[in-house]
Amino acid sequence: MAAALHSPDVKGPRRFPTVLTAGFRFYFLSAGLFAVFSMLAWTLWLASQAAGGDVATVPMSMAPHLWHAHEMLYGYTVAVMAGFFITAVPNWTGTREAGRVFVTASGCVWLSGRLGIWFSGVFDPVAVALVDLAFIPILSTAILGRLAKKSQARNMIFLFLLTALFLGNLLMHLDWIGWSDNTAEAGVRVGIFASAAMIAIVGGRVVPAFTRNALNREGYGVSLPQSNAWLDRAGILLALLATLGSLPFVPEVLFGSVCFAAGGVNLVRLSGWRGWAVRKSPILWILHVAYLLLAVGYLLYGSALMLSFMSETAALHLLAAGAIGSMTLAMMTRASLGHSGRPLKVSRPIAIAYLMVVAAALTRSFGSLAFDYFPVMLVSGFLWTGAFALFAWVYFPILAMPRPASRPD
Numbered sequence: 001m002a003a004a005l006h007s008p009d010v011k012g013p014r015r016f017p018t019v020l021t022a023g024f025r026f027y028f029l030s031a032g033l034f035a036v037f038s039m040l041a042w043t044l045w046l047a048s049q050a051a052g053g054d055v056a057t058v059p060m061s062m063a064p065h066l067w068h069a070h071e072m073l074y075g076y077t078v079a080v081m082a083g084f085f086i087t088a089v090p091n092w093t094g095t096r097e098a099g100r101v102f103v104t105a106s107g108c109v110w111l112s113g114r115l116g117i118w119f120s121g122v123f124d125p126v127a128v129a130l131v132d133l134a135f136i137p138i139l140s141t142a143i144l145g146r147l148a149k150k151s152q153a154r155n156m157i158f159l160f161l162l163t164a165l166f167l168g169n170l171l172m173h174l175d176w177i178g179w180s181d182n183t184a185e186a187g188v189r190v191g192i193f194a195s196a197a198m199i200a201i202v203g204g205r206v207v208p209a210f211t212r213n214a215l216n217r218e219g220y221g222v223s224l225p226q227s228n229a230w231l232d233r234a235g236i237l238l239a240l241l242a243t244l245g246s247l248p249f250v251p252e253v254l255f256g257s258v259c260f261a262a263g264g265v266n267l268v269r270l271s272g273w274r275g276w277a278v279r280k281s282p283i284l285w286i287l288h289v290a291y292l293l294l295a296v297g298y299l300l301y302g303s304a305l306m307l308s309f310m311s312e313t314a315a316l317h318l319l320a321a322g323a324i325g326s327m328t329l330a331m332m333t334r335a336s337l338g339h340s341g342r343p344l345k346v347s348r349p350i351a352i353a354y355l356m357v358v359a360a361a362l363t364r365s366f367g368s369l370a371f372d373y374f375p376v377m378l379v380s381g382f383l384w385t386g387a388f389a390l391f392a393w394v395y396f397p398i399l400a401m402p403r404p405a406s407r408p409d
Contacts, residue, residue, distance in 0.1 A: 016100040019400045023086025023098045024339055026107050028332045029399040031079035034114065035388035038075060042068040043381030050374035061120040062176050066184050072320065073191035074132070074169045075114050080328040081198065082110070082139050085158070087339060092155060093146045102142065109135050120176070129173035136166040157201065157240070164194040164243050171248075186248040192316055193239075193246040195324050199294050200239035200266060203327060204232055207287045208273045210334075214284055215277055226272040235269050238262035242298065252305045260302030267295035282351035283344055286330040289358055293322035300365075314365045321384065322361030329357055329391060336395055340403055349390045356387035 019025045045064050060067045086098045113132035120128045140162045147155055168190030175184040208225035215224055242262050245255035275288030297319035303309035337344055346354075360383035367376035 016104065017400070018402050020100050020104050020107070022339070023103050024083045024332075024335055025399045026103050027079045027083030027086070027110075028336055029392070029396065030107070030110070031076050031083065031328070032332065032388050032392040032395065034071075034079065035076050036385055036392060038068070038071045039381055039385045039388070043378060043385065046374065046377050046381065050378065057121075059119050059121050060117060061125065062184070066172070066188075067117065069188045070169075070172055071114070071117060073188065073195065074165070074172075075117070077191070077195050077324055077328060078136065078165065079110060080332060081162075081195075082106070082135075084202075084331060084335070085139065085143055087335065089143050089146050089155075093149065095146050095149070098142070106135070106138055106142075109138060125173070125177045129170075129177060133166065133169055133173065136162055136169065140166075157236075158198070160240070161194045161198055161243065164197075165191055168194060183248065186246070189246040189316070190243070192320050192324070193243045196294060196297070196319050197236075197239040197243045199290070199323055199327050200262075201236055202331075203287065203291050203294065204235060204266075204269060206331075207270075207291055210287065211273055211275070211278055211284055214281065215274065220277065223274060223277070225274045227269070228272065231265060231269050235262065235266045238265055239298075256302045256305030258302075259298045260306065263295045263298030263300075263302060266291070266298065270295055282354055283330070283334055283346045286326060286354040286358075289354075290323055290327035290330055293318060293326060293358070293361065297323050311368075314368070318361060318365040321364055321380070322358065325357050325361060325384070326354065329353065329387065333391065333395070336398055340398055342398070347394055349394050353387040353390040356383045356390070360384040360387065 019029060042064065045058070058064060058067075062070070086103070089095075090097045109131070113135055116123055116128040116131045140159055143162075144159060147159075168187040171180070171183040171187035171190065174180040175182060175187070204227075208227050212225045238258060238261050241258045242255070244250070245258045270288065270291050273288065273291075275285065275292075278284035278288070297315060300310055300318055301312065301315035304312045304315045333346055333350055334344060337346070360380045363376060363383065364380035367380065
């Protein structure tokens with residue numbers, strides 16, 4: 001399958017729908033639709049519990065809250081990563097974009113994993129694990145082949161993080177199969193912190209760069225975003241160490257200290273990127289807000305472990321729903337416009353979606369300080385669902401239909 005990434009397609013345009021002609025098209029649209037389905041399913045299950053009902057049977061074999069966590073990370077987030085890497089790595093290396101065959105075949109593997117997890121109450125757990133675990137190695141192998149050919153040493157770190165994601169997914173499946181004891185929760189933590197480290201790296205590159213470009217176009221001239229090489233290295237290193245710290249055998253005090261340091265350093269990084277100057281541009285301010293949620297999420301998680309300042313679950317959701325949710329939405333909306341030849345300006349519904357996904361994360365993390373559990377969960381879930389429903393509605397024609405003739409490749 002990795003070879004299909006590099007091979008040209010024969011008569012591809014006649015055989016393949018537009019949505020399968022590029023990695024960002026298929027995976028961003030699939031991720032958006034899956035974000036709606038998976039969160040709506042979870043929220044409706046919670047609503048039935050809040051109403052005093054009891055869902056006697058569910059199609060999955062694992063507890064619903066673990067299904068929810070798994071699919072948000074290893075379903076939705078990994079799909080966004082696939083769309084990003086399949087599109088970005090050819091740009092980094094000057095190589096051919098992913099072929100339609102690879103997008104279709106890898107997409108079938110990703111979708112099979114989602115169906116296998118959803119119907120895991122019926123299928124053999126080992127078979128479900130093999131299908132679901134196959135996707136990240138397929139993606140990693142394709143990326144490795146390109147990076148190795150073009151001496152992309154600094155980007156090899158993404159393969160480490162994809163390996164960490166594979167390990168986190170494996171920890172969850174081993175628990176569900178019965179081959180390990182209570183490792184599913186650890187798998188969730190590893191997935192969140194590996195994804196957060198991706199944001200520390202990619203966000204640290206694109207947020208100041210995109211902001212600087214926009215301010216230069218507007219003739220801002222002074223006080224452009226500043227990046228400090230030592231701070232950048234420290235912020236990334238601490239994020240990587242936090243990923244390692246999320247493994248089950250690491251002492252909580254050490255893990256919490258690393259998270260607290262990661263939050264502080266990345267907050268200082270963000271302070272030099274002039275986010276206030278782009279407050280009137282939704283496609284830019286959402287990047288700064290997502291990175292702010294990343295830094296604060298690290299700080300609060302470290303505080304939760306060391307000081308019991310807030311619940312660990314609330315802090316994790318600020319990283320997961322907040323930083324990961326808002327950054328992935330920001331990157332999907334921007335990259336889809338750029339790679340389809342459209343102006344980098346989002347519509348009002350997408351600006352509303354940005355606000356909704358941030359509100360969903362804040363509600364989930366802090367709402368329980370003032371309100372009961374179920375109302376907080378339901379409000380947060382419906383805000384998230386609404387945000388990605390808006391994304392799917394606005395971006396379906398952009399991702400699933402051919403590029404207008406006036407916007408050639």
